[in-house]
Amino acid sequence: MAVLIFADTNQGKVVKSAFEAINYGSKIAANQNTDAVVVTYGNISTEDIAALGKYGASKVLFSSGLDQMYPSQLLKLVTAAGEEVNADTFIFSFDHTGKTIAPMLSAKLKAGLVSGAIDYPSSYAPFTVRKNVFSGKAFADYQINTDKKIISLLPNSVETNADGNNAEVVEFNPDLGENKVGIKEIHTKGGDGDILLTEAELVVSAGRGLKGPENWGMVDELAKELGAATACSRPVADIGWRPHHEHVGQTGIAIRPNLYIAIGISGAIQHLAGVNGSKVIVVINKDPEAPFFKAADYGIVGDAFDVVPKLVDAVKKYKAAS
Amino acid sequence: MKYLVCISKAPDTTTKISFTENNTKFNEAGVQFIVNPYDEWYALVRAIELKEQGGGSVSIITVGGADCDPILRKALAIGADEAIRINAEANDAFFVANEIANYAKENQFDMILTGKETINYNGSQVGGMIAAILDYPYISQATSLEISGNTATLKRDIQGGAEELEVDTPLVLSAAKGMAEQRIPNMRGIMAARTKPLKVVEPTQAEELTSISSYSLPAEKGQVKLIDPENPEELINLLHNEAKVI
Ligand SMILES: Cc1cc2nc3c(=O)[nH]c(=O)nc-3n(C[C@H](O)[C@H](O)[C@H](O)COP(=O)(O)OP(=O)(O)OC[C@H]3O[C@@H](n4cnc5c(N)ncnc54)[C@H](O)[C@@H]3O)c2cc1C
Ligand SMILES: Nc1ncnc2c1ncn2[C@@H]1O[C@H](COP(=O)(O)O)[C@@H](O)[C@H]1O
Numbered sequence: 001m002a003v004l005i006f007a008d009t010n011q012g013k014v015v016k017s018a019f020e021a022i023n024y025g026s027k028i029a030a031n032q033n034t035d036a037v038v039v040t041y042g043n044i045s046t047e048d049i050a051a052l053g054k055y056g057a058s059k060v061l062f063s064s065g066l067d068q069m070y071p072s073q074l075l076k077l078v079t080a081a082g083e084e085v086n087a088d089t090f091i092f093s094f095d096h097t098g099k100t101i102a103p104m105l106s107a108k109l110k111a112g113l114v115s116g117a118i119d120y121p122s123s124y125a126p127f128t129v130r131k132n133v134f135s136g137k138a139f140a141d142y143q144i145n146t147d148k149k150i151i152s153l154l155p156n157s158v159e160t161n162a163d164g165n166n167a168e169v170v171e172f173n174p175d176l177g178e179n180k181v182g183i184k185e186i187h188t189k190g191g192d193g194d195i196l197l198t199e200a201e202l203v204v205s206a207g208r209g210l211k212g213p214e215n216w217g218m219v220d221e222l223a224k225e226l227g228a229a230t231a232c233s234r235p236v237a238d239i240g241w242r243p244h245h246e247h248v249g250q251t252g253i254a255i256r257p258n259l260y261i262a263i264g265i266s267g268a269i270q271h272l273a274g275v276n277g278s279k280v281i282v283v284i285n286k287d288p289e290a291p292f293f294k295a296a297d298y299g300i301v302g303d304a305f306d307v308v309p310k311l312v313d314a315v316k317k318y319k320a321a322s
Numbered sequence: 323m324k325y326l327v328c329i330s331k332a333p334d335t336t337t338k339i340s341f342t343e344n345n346t347k348f349n350e351a352g353v354q355f356i357v358n359p360y361d362e363w364y365a366l367v368r369a370i371e372l373k374e375q376g377g378g379s380v381s382i383i384t385v386g387g388a389d390c391d392p393i394l395r396k397a398l399a400i401g402a403d404e405a406i407r408i409n410a411e412a413n414d415a416f417f418v419a420n421e422i423a424n425y426a427k428e429n430q431f432d433m434i435l436t437g438k439e440t441i442n443y444n445g446s447q448v449g450g451m452i453a454a455i456l457d458y459p460y461i462s463q464a465t466s467l468e469i470s471g472n473t474a475t476l477k478r479d480i481q482g483g484a485e486e487l488e489v490d491t492p493l494v495l496s497a498a499k500g501m502a503e504q505r506i507p508n509m510r511g512i513m514a515a516r517t518k519p520l521k522v523v524e525p526t527q528a529e530e531l532t533s534i535s536s537y538s539l540p541a542e543k544g545q546v547k548l549i550d551p552e553n554p555e556e557l558i559n560l561l562h563n564e565a566k567v568i
Contacts, residue, residue: 010481071460094446096480100462103450107419112531115445128535135441137339140534180459181489184475188483196482202568226568244500245479250335250441251359251499259567270335273441276540280565282557283546293546298560302551311554318558318568 002037003029004087006078007052008097009042011188016199017093017155019055019162024153025091026056026164027120032089037061039081039172041069046169053167055160061085061172068183071100073176078105080174092152095198102152111148118157118277135250135273154277155198156256197246200229203257205248205275207233209264209285209304213241218308219263225315231255233265249274264304267292284308323378323469323491325369326431328422328448329397330412331390332358332441341537348442348537357393360437362400363504364497368467369435370401371502376469379403381431385412385421391520398515399507405518410525413533415443419451420528426456432472432491438463438498446496453494461487465500 005025007018018040026036038052041063052060061081063069069077078101082090090105092098094116106113114129118139121129126143129151133140144150197203204223210216223230230246237247248255250270256277263284265271272295275281283296286303293299300307333339334354342349357366369380382397384390385408394405408421426434434456436449446462453460465484466477472491477484479498507515549557561568 008481015481071462075454096463096478099446100450100460103415103419103445103447104454104460106447106531107416107451107454110416110529110531113415113447114532115447126535131444133443133537134333134337134339135335135444137539138341139538139540140443141536141538143533143535144531145533146531181461181487183485184488185486186480186483187485198481247499251363254444259561259565273335280561280567282561295543296546297543297565298549298557299546300549300551300554300557307551307554310552311557314554314558317555318562 001032001034002085002087003032003034003089003091004078004082004085005036005038005057005091006098006101007038007040008093008095009040009044012043014040014044014048014052015093015095017095020155020158020160021091021093021153022052022055022057023160024120024158025089028089028091031124035059035085037081037085037087038167039063039078041074041077049169050166054162054164056164057167060167060169062169063172069176070179070181071104072181073179074101075104075108076176077174079108081172082109084172088148090148090150092150094152094154098152102150106150109148110146111150112144112146113150113152114142114144115152116154117151118154120158132277136254136276137273154256156201156258195227195229197229197231197248197255198253200255200257202226202228202259203231203255203278204228204261204263205231205233205265206236206263206304207265208235215305216242218312222261222308222312222315225312225319228259228261233271262292263308265292266290267295323372323376323433324431325373325378325380326426326434327361327366327369327380327382327397327402328434328436329361329366329382329384329393330358330437330440331355331384331386331393335359335441339539345536345538346534355389355393357397358437358440360439360497362397364499364501365435365437366397366400366402367502367505368497369433370505372467372469381406383408383422383425385410385418385525387411394520395515396507398518398520399511400505401511403518405520407520407522408525409522414530415445415447416451416531417528419448419455421525422448423452423455424526424528425523426452433474434458434494436494436496438496449494449496456492456494459489459493461489461493461495463498464495465498467495467501
């Protein structure tokens with residue numbers, strides 16, 4: 001038996017959420033006295049592959065050659081790797097790739113899937129894992145009732161540490177079959193230095209209280225000083241003040257950074273649904289009755305146009321001092 | 323083109339969540355149910371638009387009890403042609419996917435659309451499972467969809483960007499924001515929906531792979547700590563020393 005962890009790659013690098021998944025999978029493997037094996041692919045360096053061992057994997061099955069793989073081929077790769085190491089537990093990240101492949105694998109193997117797990121299994125018999133339901137308004141303890149199990153882990157849910165040793169790397173190139181989907185074009189968003197919202201540990205977000213797109217300079221500056229990604233409320237994306245991929249909430253993306261700073265956002269329940277997993281929430285709003293304060297850890301009641309520039313200065317001072 | 327749109331019933335987005343039966347059941351008392359927003363705004367509306375452009379039919383399917391009929395009528399009022407309800411409790415994504423796949427196998431659709439996730443279980447599972455069962459290509463979280471002949475062109479977000487894909491039908495996709503705009507049903511649509519067919523089909527009794535053993539609510543947030551707007555240094559200090567997030 002083994003725990004098999006799928007590590008996604010993007011543009012020559014293993015994605016950050018994969019490190020969390022490997023840590024997670026290797027703790028489950030340790031608990032079950034089995035091996036944690038990683039399967040990955042793409043145009044990544046041998047050092048980067050071996051370094052996956054630091055997160056707890058003893059072995060990495062590496063499929064070279066292909067840089068981009070398509071769902072059906074990734075599914076074949078993971079299925080073949082699972083057979084190779086006799087895996088009974090499969091770990092994915094609950095990200096774009098994991099959301100595509102994990103359900104397909106689940107149906108193919110008839111292996112129960114808990115998607116978006118937020119913690120380690122609370123019990124192994126019955127196998128029980130917690131996840132968010134009702135868009136973060138509640139938790140459910142899911143029981144997987146099949147011999148084979150699949151978990152996809154919500155990013156930023158568990159601590160990662162990298163204190164292990166390099167892993168053994170094995171070339172693994174099973175037949176991946178034909179690909180029925182053609183990629184016409186790939187666009188990368190934003191500048192090179194931009195921090196991906198879904199991976200960001202710190203997020204600065206603003207809403208309709210900012211009055212217009214021309215006022216986002218101070219928001220961007222605060223984000224830059226903190227090393228944070230930027231986000232926004234839905235109306236702001238709908239009116240076109242900010243790009244759609246920044247929209248967080250029930251109908252946008254759900255994030256769970258360590259710190260979420262909300263500026264001029266009222267805190268409607270649909271907005272909270274996308275951010276209530278944040279570890280610490282700071283709200284800046286001129287209305288002391290804004291519902292967001294009820295969900296906040298720290299709050300400043302004040303006009304964003306006064307408070308944010310001062311906050312930027314305070315961050316600069318803090319950085320200069322540390 | 324024959325479209326099949328998977329519709330699920332979801333509690334209204336403002337619902338206060340609570341549980342009954344020793345925290346094993348969602349408390350439905352007083353809850354207003356809606357069509358899951360991703361299924362309605364994006365998948366269903368886009369299928370209807372494409373049918374209006376290129377012809378064909380839009381069928382909607384749900385796995386659920388008779389309490390789902392009002393949301394099926396709503397989807398018919400928006401413009402779907404017929405509704406199918408698989409008469410079974412939907413407790414497990416694989417069960418749901420299997421029932422839908424079985425129906426789709428017998429009735430041959432060119433395109434099966436789901437929402438990117440339900441707002442109650444947030445699984446993002448059913449679409450991928452249907453695709454795997456039928457051995458169709460699966461495009462998850464598509465933000466745009468065009469059709470020419472039997473080739474679909476789709477955009478989807480990926481890690482740090484977006485990609486544009488081309489794939490021949492039949493296929494399964496899950497729809498995310500961007501695919502279409504919400505449509506409010508008009509009076510004619512609502513009247514027409516009353517006479518459109520709503521077929522009830524008995525389930526084939528597929529297996530369930532998972533179950534929910536209990537629900538819980540997150541701990542209440544403590545009182546918010548208010549900071550003097552003239553003293554943002556204090557906030558930075560607290561974030562660094564107390565919350566330890568910077
Ligand atoms: C089905 C459905 C799904 C939805 N999904 C989402 C979603 O995914 N994400 C989302 O965000 N919304 C979503 N919404 C919309 C949501 O209900 C709210 O309308 C929206 O979040 C409000 O955005 P806002 O806070 O930016 O604007 P507003 O509600 O207009 O709030 C602006 C806030 O700014 C404050 N303000 C004004 N001026 C200043 C100033 N100078 N300084 C400081 N503060 C100031 C005001 O006091 C107010 O609290 C959804 C709605 C529905 C019905
Ligand atoms: N009971 C159901 N009946 C029909 N379709 C469903 C059902 N549950 C989920 N779906 C579809 O599958 C999508 C993803 O659901 P989920 O995997 O639960 O997040 C939804 O957006 C629906 O389109």
